[in-house]
Amino acid sequence: MQRKSIILLLLLFAGHLLFAQEPPRPTKAQLAWQQLETTGFIHYGNATPKTFNPSGFDARQIIRVFRDAGLKMAIITAKHHGGFCLWPSKYTAFSVASSPWKNGQGDVVKEIADACREYGIKFGIYLSPWDKNAPSYGTPAYNDLFKNQLRELLTNYGEVAEVWFDGYKGKGAKPMDYDYPGFFRLVRSLQPNAVIFSDIGPDVRWVGNEKGNASETNWSTINIKAGMLPGAVSPAYLNRGDPAGAQWIPAETDVSIRPGWFYNPAHDTLIKSGKTLVDIYYRSVGRNSNLLLNVPPNSKGVISDADIASLRDFRSILDETFRTNLAAGSVPASLTDGQLQTFEIIPEGGSVVFDLKGKREFDRMLLQENIADGQRLAAAKVEYWDGKTWRRLAGFTTVGYKRLLRFPLVRTGRVRLTVEAAKWPVELAEVGFYKASGRE
Secondary structure (H helix, E strand, C coil), rough: CCCHHHHHHHHHHHHHHHHCCCCCCCCHHHHHHHHCCCEEEEEECCCCCCCCCCCCCHHHHHHHHHHHCCCCEEEEECCCCCCCCCCCCCCCCHHHHCCHHHCCCHHHHHHHHHHHHHHCCCCEEEECCCCCCCCCCCCHHHHHHHHHHHHHHCCEEEEEECEEECCCCCCCCCCCCHHHHHHHHHHHHCCCCCCCEEEEECEEEEECCCCCCCCCCCCCCCCCCCCCCCCCCCCCHHCCCCCCEEECCCCEEEEECCCCCCCCCHCCCCCCHHHHHHHHHHHHCCEEEEEEEECCCCHHHHHCCHHCCCCCHHHHHHHHHHHCCCCCCCHHHHHHHCCCCCCECCCCCCCCEEEEEEEEEEEEEEEEECCCCCCCEEEEEEEEEECEEEEEEEECCCCCEEEEEEEEEEEEEEEEEEEEEEEECCCEEEEEECCCCCCC
């Protein structure tokens, strides 16, 4: 065989190997987490044993409000930076056990966990590594304390779906080398089905801001080197992800319904409206991220009426907009069955035309990939037929779990989707056309 032929065969073989490389994929737990879409965050103020006494605390009311708003999980800040524990930890007196609330016999974490089970939503815990109260903070002994408290939370309250480690450390805080590998191993051993959040994973990453904005381009993959600690990569990198990322670590978008994370009566008139929350939904869930919405209980220990009204409006607008998929009955059933594992394959450069069997009016479009097989689409465009020619409707980049497009109202019977760039052939799992609620 001639030398040129051998070289050509080697090049072809190398190209085949490159194309055959498998994309990063989510674990079973990550896939289940992504499909939750929206989670409620519960932040209490920086309390102390002397000041904590929510006389009207009602975990069932809090979780019922979350459920009615369509939130699929509740994450309780079991211990924030101040170090006050909302459960009676055996490892510190700085907890509810030393408070006047329920004569020291109460357990906020237990009541929230029980309410989550009652109302059928997932339960998660937030535990702050930074602790401004613990005397051992700044020494190796603190890691043992932290793991002991983490073990309490992971063994005494049933199934935990997400464990949230806040990477924030304030100015002037003592230096502290957290044993993150040990923290993560403990979660894996005691709650193997839970996803772990920190700034950079290992399962879920921070979106890079607290404004409710995932990036227009949002890859679920990033590159994290062994031993890298939270805070080691830029917020911009976390916001966009990395198309060349080797690890599947999707973004979570945390934002508060109020100006701050804790309840403040001065903020009662500054609550984000239902319309604003809907916009945040489009910019988070609609950009391949989960939404983690903080709704802090008031000083009595329940969700305030004004917050409830906003959440109710948020849910009703979304329900109204997405109630009727105008693609149902027209496109292949695999694209409107709500199942990621049923899909149509579109190669790079390929197009698919959706015939809506009659003209329809819509201004919203939904797209989903079968992310169980990885994230593939990098760029695409949508066009509509005006009776004579194809007109551009929208261009976009990543889809991932879900992409929601907003554009001016159009009336047409045919829509064309063209995949302009893709890492692998796209597995399009869902498509939808909707007319927005007039309240958006």
